[in-house]
Amino acid sequence: MSTASAKPVAKKKRSSRIPLTYVVALVPVAAALNIVGGQINTILKLPIFLDMIGTAVAAIVLGPWWGALVGAITNIVSSFISGPIGLPFAVVNVVGALVWGYGVRWGLGKKYWSYFLLNIIVAFLCSVTAVPIYVFIFGGATGHFADMMTAAFLAMGQNLIVSVFSSNILVSLADKIIAGFVALAIIEALPANLTANIQLPAAAGGLKKVLWIAGGVIVGAAITLIALAVAK
Amino acid sequence: MRGVVIPISMVPGNSVIHRISPLPKLLLAGCVLVLSFSTRNPAILGALIVLGMVMVSVANIWKPFLRVMAILFPILLTLITLQSIAPAFPRPWTPIVSMGPFTIYQEGIYSGVTMVERATSMTIFALAAIMTTHPSDLFASLQKIGMPYVLNFILTMTLQLIPILQKEFTTVLSAQKSRGLKGTGFAAVLPSMVPVFVGAIERVQQLSISLESRAFGSSGAKTSYRSVKVSWVDYLLMLLTTFGTCGLLYWIITDPSLDWSRTLIFAPWLAITLFTLATIGFLIFVIIAIRVVLRA
Numbered sequence: 003m004s005t006a007s008a009k010p011v012a013k014k015k016r017s018s019r020i021p022l023t024y025v026v027a028l029v030p031v032a033a034a035l036n037i038v039g040g041q042i043n044t045i046l047k048l049p050i051f052l053d054m055i056g057t058a059v060a061a062i063v064l065g066p067w068w069g070a071l072v073g074a075i076t077n078i079v080s081s082f083i084s085g086p087i088g089l090p091f092a093v094v095n096v097v098g099a100l101v102w103g104y105g106v107r108w109g110l111g112k113k114y115w116s117y118f119l120l121n122i123i124v125a126f127l128c129s130v131t132a133v134p135i136y137v138f139i140f141g142g143a144t145g146h147f148a149d150m151m152t153a154a155f156l157a158m159g160q161n162l163i164v165s166v167f168s169s170n171i172l173v174s175l176a177d178k179i180i181a182g183f184v185a186l187a188i189i190e191a192l193p194a195n196l197t198a199n200i201q202l203p204a205a206a207g208g209l210k211k212v213l214w215i216a217g218g219v220i221v222g223a224a225i226t227l228i229a230l231a232v233a234k
Numbered sequence: 235m236r237g238v239v240i241p242i243s244m245v246p247g248n249s250v251i252h253r254i255s256p257l258p259k260l261l262l263a264g265c266v267l268v269l270s271f272s273t274r275n276p277a278i279l280g281a282l283i284v285l286g287m288v289m290v291s292v293a294n295i296w297k298p299f300l301r302v303m304a305i306l307f308p309i310l311l312t313l314i315t316l317q318s319i320a321p322a323f324p325r326p327w328t329p330i331v332s333m334g335p336f337t338i339y340q341e342g343i344y345s346g347v348t349m350v351e352r353a354t355s356m357t358i359f360a361l362a363a364i365m366t367t368h369p370s371d372l373f374a375s376l377q378k379i380g381m382p383y384v385l386n387f388i389l390t391m392t393l394q395l396i397p398i399l400q401k402e403f404t405t406v407l408s409a410q411k412s413r414g415l416k417g418t419g420f421a422a423v424l425p426s427m428v429p430v431f432v433g434a435i436e437r438v439q440q441l442s443i444s445l446e447s448r449a450f451g452s453s454g455a456k457t458s459y460r461s462v463k464v465s466w467v468d469y470l471l472m473l474l475t476t477f478g479t480c481g482l483l484y485w486i487i488t489d490p491s492l493d494w495s496r497t498l499i500f501a502p503w504l505a506i507t508l509f510t511l512a513t514i515g516f517l518i519f520v521i522i523a524i525r526v527v528l529r530a
Binding site for chain 1: 353357369400430
């Protein structure tokens, strides 16, 4: 068969390029990383969540729906370990995975600024999803650090929904920017066969991208500090 | 990290609750979840809590159960504080007392108390089910009722990987400390995520080869290391649970007198006491959180 007559090879979907056994083995690792991240966050009482880094990695590398599965499994399994309070928030984890996964596939991961924007969109949509759960299922509080900010906003005269959204969006912005950029660092360290066709800011290489990752983390931490100042 | 994570795991035993198949317990926990969210009647929610306590007593798991509740209950108290000053209820609200910028409302106390009852009831049944069930039995039972084995494998693997990743995090954080780097806070946690995940990826590659060599993706019946038998008693329990839940749901939906939000009046001293106790718990939590964050 000559080269000229050969049919062009159809571009396969990302998830279909990775063997099923590899995906089946990678999903639990991502979910376990989420759970352990959440536990470390609870132990160190950090004012974020740290339970979506594995979701971001799976959504970007494997695909949005595998990421959604990681998100759902994270909250289901963690409800076995630390009580059922986190179970309704599985929806938030799933939404985050879909936005990260489709966002990168729609080209929002090509440049640093668009990837940064993608993390902000994830934070916003996660907050929009989480606020009704906070308010209508848990009455606005789940014992997280953000509760004190909610109380502060309530003292300023805001109603409960606005107060919960205000506190949650601050924490969520910090959390998702940090999660997005830590996920980026993890994806860079993954084997090349897993990440060959993913369009992420890593393409430039070298020190610059590391600085961008660090910058993202610092901005995330700065937002958290501002949130702390508001809470005071 | 051991000892700090909420210690929810199976408590070995030979009680009646332990001997029941995982499916009826899971169904009961699910039904209580549905019932808890379908009503705000404090008496019904209180009855569910008492029923849950009976289950815990029969299972003889009081000690580990109270250890978990001691961590969760102060968190739940924050609900009373926030709800008292901003009820998740339609206006008008009946003020009881003003304290600086805050006003405590009758509906807020009602809402806070019922939300604490709601969260407590569903937590008790979930804990009772988890603490009397071996995780592998649970997943084997789920496979029996048609859960795909791939999903089952993923769930079991996730549970098994958690202690491994916890250990790796501890190792990485200790290594950072021994090199004079920070061992707590963002500066320590975030960089440690990368080596832990990348280390886990090596395991994934080995596991993937292992799964391929055992024909994981092949068709045909799959077997399990642990087998779970579902007896007629388990089927009877599931039937009773389903009918009981449906009956209660019908009562809750059709009887408007079960809404006590406007009729149950809390005496001002009781409302203030509840608010004060919950707020003290909330403030202790806030102070600890701020101290830890400032140290990090």
